[in-house]
Amino acid sequence: MKNRKKQFLKLGIILLAIAVTGTVAGIIQYKKANQFDLTVAEHVISKEEYLNCMKAVEYDTKIQIQQEYGAIYEDDFWKKQYDGKHGYEILADNTVEELKHIHAVYDLAKEQGDITDSSYEALEKRWKDENAERSEKVEKGEVIYGLKEYTFQLYLDYEISTLKEKYCNDTNREGMKLTEDEIQEHYQSREWIFGDSDENADLEMARIAVERELREQKYDDMITQRETGSQVVGNMENVNRLTLKNIQ
Incomplete structure (x- = not known):
């Protein structure tokens, strides 16, 4: 009788261990299936970076959908389908494209020695350092040029323009x-x-503007080439889900 009780006890422990293991494995699989997973041009994109970029392109995406599909902006605007694609999926695609552009600019700048680190974290640090420096100058009564403080997006635009x-x-x-x-x-x-004047400027008069525009055009083409060759890896289903969850 005692042996039979011991056998039942052992069997119970084994079954409990299997159940616990199965539950833990299920939780791990669920978390893995639902975690944010996105890599752009070998840069691991955090939720923070993605959402900052998403907010930056949200308005333009809204205008794009309205113009291309004659859509009216109302409560279910982002959940509606446009040519088989939900509005939030179009927003996710545009966000990824913008991330490709940003990292193309910063990777090239790093290669040229204009910055030492092309990561989002380094960009965020430069932004905070710039604002801290401006705040210190304001407190000391020193003259500063431009804004007293940059939002993250304004600083990003400023730095991208400066690097170009x-x-x-x-x-x-x-x-x-x-x-x-x-x-x-x-x-x-x-x-x-x-x-x-309504008269055309000759080449010598227009030379500076011509050369500047041509160089900028070549730079833009170089960035576009890098974007085109930029690999995107990740779970877009989860990216889309995060996008929908965070739309205004």
């Missing part, structure tokens, strides 16, 4: 040396008018 300008101003960088044929061709591609 720095690249385009350096004629030793790839694509920034222009031949006279390129300059002539770009000049002839459209009219160049200065001031209130």
Whole structure:
């Protein structure tokens, strides 16, 4: 009788262990299936980075959907389907595209030595450091140029613009040396008018503007190429779910 009780006790413990193991495994699988998982150009994207970027493109995406599909912005706007795709899925796609663009800019800047770290965390630190420095100057009564404090998005826009300008101003960088044929061709591609005059400016008068626009165009093409070759890996179903959950 005692042996039979011991056998039942052992069997109960084994069954309990199996049940617990199964429950834990189920929880782990559930968490894994529902966790945010997105990598863009080898950069692991955090929820914070994704949501910051999503908010930045949300308005433009809303306008895009309204213009392309004649949609009216109302309560179920993001849940409606447009050519077989929900509004929040279009927003998720646009967010990923913007992330590809941002990381293309910062990866190129790192390669050129303009920044030492192209990660989101490094960008966030530079933003906070810039605001701290401006705040300190304000307290000391020193003159500051521009805003007293940047929002994250304004700082991102400012830094991206600065990195582009720095690249385009350096004629030793790839694509920034222009031949006279390129300059002539770009000049002839459209009219160049200065001031209130309706007359076309000749090449020598327009040269600075022509060269600047041509370099910026080449830079933009370089970034676009990098975006096109940028790999995106992750669980888009969960990305879409997070997008819907956080739309205003």
